[in-house]
Amino acid sequence: MPAFTIWRHPRPRGAAGRCIGGRTDLPVDPRKAKRLAHRIRAHARRHGLPREVVTSPLARAADVGRWLRRWGFLWRVDATLAEMDFGAWDGRPWASIPAPEFERWMADFCGFDFDGGEPLARLLDRAAAWQPCCALVVGHGGWINARQWRGGVPAPASWPPPPAYGRPTSIPSAA
Known part of the structure; x- marks a missing residue:
């Protein structure tokens, strides 16, 4: 499998305090999408x-691809790169999620499906x-962490924070 570099998308508008x-x-600020496209x-x-x-097909990543396409890049969209589906939680303020529900997730960190979403295991x-089709990728923090995960079944305390917005992560070739 070839090596690739994946950038986390720019900071999206309206994400603060929400399960996204x-x-x-x-959406992302068009200037931030263009700035990241310049760096790529x-x-x-x-x-x-x-x-x-x-x-990813989500606007926060795809907007960067659109800029690159304007500058002559071949741009592909791959739904496999989408962020984890948080089901019924997706888009809700974290503060509105009842503590017992959050505790249910912590107790089954890898298997909890967020009431119709995607378990971390998936x-x-x-x-x-x-399988990368090219060396340049724009995606999401959860996906990047999942791709790099080495260490058995993750637990809440061992799951890393997401990479910074707009930052690259190099994924080496598989041995």
Whole structure:
């Protein structure tokens, strides 16, 4: 499997204090999407990479792909890169989620399906199975963490914080 670099999308508008996953398609400031696209384009030049990018279908990632397409990149969209689906929680303020529900998730961190969403175990499988079609990717914090996860069944205390918005993560080739 080839190596690739994945950037977390720019900070979306309206996400503060909310559970944001694959069902909530928030916009990003166009200037931030363009700024990230500039950084990806410079990275491609610096490393002699083909002008190709694949993104999640969600606007916060796809908007970056649209900029790159304007500048001559081949842009693909892959639903496999979408953020975890938080089901009935998706888009809700964290403060509105009842404590017993949150505790249910913590007790079954990997298997809890958020009342119709996607368990973390499924995201881990989806991210691990994904085969890159090019070296440049724009996606989501949860997906990036899932792709990099090494260490058995995750627990709440061991799950890493998401990477910063707009930052790259290099994923090496599988051995």
